[in-house]
Amino acid sequence: MIQEPTPSGDFEQARPAVPYGPALPPAYGQVPHPPHAPSHLRESTRPGVPGWIWPAVALLSLVLGLVGGALGAGLQERLDAPGLGLGSTGTRSAPPLEAGNSSVAAVAGELLPSTVQVLASSGDNSGTGSGFVLDTSGHVVTNNHVVAAAADGGRVQVVDHRGRVHEAEVVGRSQVYDLAVLRADGVEGMEPASLGSSVDLLVGEPVVAFGAPLGLSQTVTSGIVSAKDRPVTTGSESDANSFINAVQTDAAINPGNSGGPLVDIQGRVVGVNTAIATTGGFLAESGNIGVGFAIPIEQVKVTADQILRTGEARYPVIGARVDTRSENELAGAVISEVMSGSPAQSSGLRDNDLVVAVDGTRVTDGIALIVRIRTFQPGDTVEFTVRRGGDERTVSITLGSEVG
Template sequence: MTNGEYPGNDDWRQVPGTQNQPPSQPQTGGFPAYGAAPTGGVGPGERYAGPTPTGQFPTAPQTGQFPPTAPQTGQFPAGAQPPWGPPPDSPTPGATPPGAPAPAPKSGGTGKKAIVAVAAVALLAGGAGGAAGAWLANGSGNSSSQSTTVASGPTMTEQPAAEPGSVQETAAKVLPSVVSITVVVGNKSGSGSGVILSDNGVILTNNHVISAGGGSPASQILVSFNDGSRATAKVLGTDPTSDIAVIQADKTGLTPITIGKSNNLSVGQEVIAVGSPLGLEGTVTTGIISSLNRPVSTSGADGEESVMDAIQTDAAINPGNSGGALVNSAGALIGINSAIATISGGAEQSGSIGLGFAIPVDQAMRIANQLRSGGTAEQASLGVTVRPSTDVTRPGAQVVTVVPGGAARKAGIPEGAVITQVDDRKISASDALVAAIRSYAPGDTVKITYYVGSQTKTAQVTLGAS
């Protein structure tokens, strides 16, 4: 590894709940090990994420598969009865009438039933309408027909106006600033989302969206806008380490998104995710911030590993949301949706289970501004390689080597020290340290708390650049 924050080849990283030993078997019902994709590949524009890795990088997700066709609605599955069922006296379809001989079995069958899953929406009709009449008997015994009138209240054909700060108002503000991105690399393709940074077509997205072909240059990038228009785009810069990319669409007169802040967020804060899950452009989902500073390791189609200092949200995020916007209730961008945790069962893969992760906007914009000007992205570096602490009662990131001339060496942090805190942030594992350091910019000064033996020490460290 080149960034000075990863452990060596002999290292493994701890999964929460283990006793500092890599698990021999994946845990049922938990995250896939280190965010590995389930067998059978993953859809384009998707990353699987786990909380911490387990000692090896996963096989890179396969790309080039389009999302499954969206289920059609408004019809019953083939052969299904209407929701109200057959008439009471009608025979069950396929049943043998009483007294009739049983039909002979069809030849060529195996005796097994083929089960086909069909997605459908059944609309339940609420009864038969029409004019109602009442036959009333008068005092003389004669019958007469008397019509009745059904009383009705006022009607409203207009929808209520969006209230300030509502999801409705925020969605209307944000949707014009979020795009769908389709990438073609040779005979492979992928899709994702992006956010507009300038009116002349600068768009921020994930590196793994642009790298749909496994790292090869894209032969075509097509951007679809909220107004239905489309334009081709070119890559301005990518950074696999932070999973950030910037592209330039051949279109002007666009609506840039409002840039917010991510260093003052709160757990429980309401958020909105906007993007194109499964190719469904302009999709809006809502939720809250479930956790902050969550260290999440992912691997994209190009095989590049990224560790995010992530915002965790329960807003529904699915394949295709990658690169899209996570905004606050005012419509300001606070994160770039990038990864989801999934529960894998055999060759099946699930969508959102309420565990989505976004790159904080402060970090994303710092990298994006370097890339859009043609520069090279720089990450903050402590100048050490680390592994999890071997003392299960005192978790932290144990320093394996100190890079000569690096930030830690200048601050006097020795090999063997176990780092337990960066500023006010607790460090429980090596990935937590990587994520914490990457949340800063090169040149920032941080307080590192560590222990050597029984002594606890602190050091003021000016972070370098990798």
């Protein structure tokens, strides 16, 4: 059984150029004298303005007008933009530590100042989770299930490494990827965590988990990468569509760790701690048994960028229902229903088709199929290997999208 390490508490969650200045005064030129004036006075002794000056003035006015118009248009475009993406908010990607580092203490020294505790409350309910500073603009990443219950009308606060409490608001969240982006007052000056890559991780290499397990802020645990690309669902019965292609670790993760960073030995965030495995029964209410899961940082970047730009996150869909019952495990993913007008229908996918691979990667059940699809982006064209009536064929589907 996979469950979220719920927060420690009752719940987790061309415009025309404008002339510059006044009109030019009448030009000086040759001024005729009255006919009775002496002949030597009939021509002006005042020198005339060179003939080239007027084209130059006209050209300068044109250039200034075009520049002004372009600047104005650029400013208007900036003001009309929905928001700045992840690349414009002051993120960090350089590894804080050298490649040869082997000290967990050094990693802790780098990341603890960027790790926060997240407090969420709504009515009489309250809970706690974790998060990390995303950029220099005051944004914090955490899990959706940490702030979900307080996202609409509740109160969210962030506690930094010095114990200072900052009021925060939810910028946007994704139930599907179990991620949320917060904006916290006073966090702009904090050092953002360096964002790394989960793709480059090797099974067996060391990682460090940060967070506030059981409300114990600024806690560090260490372990290794136990597996990669582990398809799991982090949802409860009321939130059954949070599927992730997880990094598995044996670093201790407990209730309250949710939303905290999983970090490589060079001090780069490679995932967001989000779920733990339990054996059921009494242990379903306990904590770490050495099997924890983190959302890969690649997905965190994509979702955070979407939220910062538009305030919402999107995920890819094919427009078909998938059978996720355990009895279909290892055989492939059974398509139980293809929706009318969907990308799946347009591609020729049919009810009861058995999907055995997506873009060359084998899928063993419905959850694996959903997770695999969600590693792509809306608009991508993906090849599905399908078995139908004893025959195997390839179906290309251009993924649609939904908000979630």
